[in-house]
Amino acid sequence: MDDRWQLLKPDETRSTPLYLQLAQKLATAINAGWWRADEALPSERTVSDELCISRVTARKAFDVLIDQGLVRRRHGSGTFITPRTEQPMSRLTGFTELLRQRGFEPSSVWLERLIDQPTHEEQIQLGLSPAAKVTRLKRQRLADGVVMAIEQSTLPNSYLPDPQAIGSSLYAHLDQLGYSVVRALQHIRAVNANEEIAALSGVRVGEALLLITRLGYTADNVLIELTDTWCRNDYYDFVAELKRWT
Amino acid sequence: MDDRWQLLKPDETRSTPLYLQLAQKLATAINAGWWRADEALPSERTVSDELCISRVTARKAFDVLIDQGLVRRRHGSGTFITPRTEQPMSRLTGFTELLRQRGFEPSSVWLERLIDQPTHEEQIQLGLSPAAKVTRLKRQRLADGVVMAIEQSTLPNSYLPDPQAIGSSLYAHLDQLGYSVVRALQHIRAVNANEEIAALSGVRVGEALLLITRLGYTADNVLIELTDTWCRNDYYDFVAELKRWT
DNA sequence: AACATTAATACCACTTAAATACCACGTCAA
């Protein structure tokens, strides 16, 4: 900043309103990358003081930027740059939340909700006694009515006595039962769609899909969830932000 | 400790919150190895007393470290260093490092190292002047002698005057030149291998590959690296650890 | 003249950083 204020100063000739001039200059600055994603703009007061205009005028310029979706306001906190690529997913969040953030209307269709014998491998991973059973869930995930992913979860039956009782959000249901998934390991790889998945997700057989395998842990560090998700990546790009620790 | 407290003292200029300053200094100290794995940090009270700040402020700094997975808290007992092996890989790390961690012997073969005209899109993304050129790098990445990925990078020529001088590690080379990549956005999706990539990576045409697109930023938040990596996922699974923020 | 737009002033409501004071869990020695 500092010397950059000069560039935001409005013209003397008031052919166009002050707030529009400012809005335009600010938009240019944002697109030029003066601030990074989620960084706060100077406050409305700072801007108005620095440019010798009223705060409401500065605010009105901000309104334009908000209307354009360039920035977002938080009462009592500041005005922040909207990330261009929308929300890097670095937190554990359900499918539903994630889609809402991206402006889609999420929904889902149950394909399977049943109690079953665990495979040998599942017995070991989930630490089940020989007699224990598992609950299997399978559903289509939709965004704006289009199938986006097929999701298949396996949990110890003891955590989900009644599979039919699960609403649209598995995580919300688990929360209610006191078994919140707090930490997860996600394993991402690419696979070619087989006949079953292709038919269910509406892609051609052989098309590349993301296969996300998730291991969900409770606060006690107990593995309670094994989930495979086949994602059509034209709808579900996975974005991660990485940092270097110097 | 003792004289080390001096190094943790916050700056007078309060441009950034105290707790963030402290968190950063502590993180540096931890990575520098001030404490051993599973060793306890000084207690929140000790830190706050020693640095003449409130305990809650010290505590808030600790919160940041916990969020980064560097330490772990035990009620009534203390705050302990997380062993490196359990720390989530949320750091930005080159291919080489990553493979070593997994016990492979990494190597690479150059396919292309040249100076070229940028495409229009690259001009905009990298903020290049009309006359500026870019350096293109393309190589096979091997693990134990087997091709694992094809990597194609584009950087502004100004950062890499002599492409031939790059050794095996691009990041190490950039570090030496003073243009460290500090932050990166990774975009992961699945694609079917086309003829070129299939031939280069030794898979059948149409096989599912991970396509990882990376945007690398310097500390000044300047985008200097565009990299596409096509990965055979039988060798390179992408693992991420996610946390829920309650 | 009547009206909408622009811009300024003054005051309200929310968020955050930081401090204080007190509560709850572990450890360990008596």
Next chain:
DNA sequence: TTGACGTGGTATTTAAGTGGTATTAATGTT
């Protein structure tokens, strides 16, 4: 076994900084 002490956990408060809004005056348009 127990209780004192050291550890982390949390509710509350204060001050400063942020956006939110009603009101008013000047200007331009019809």
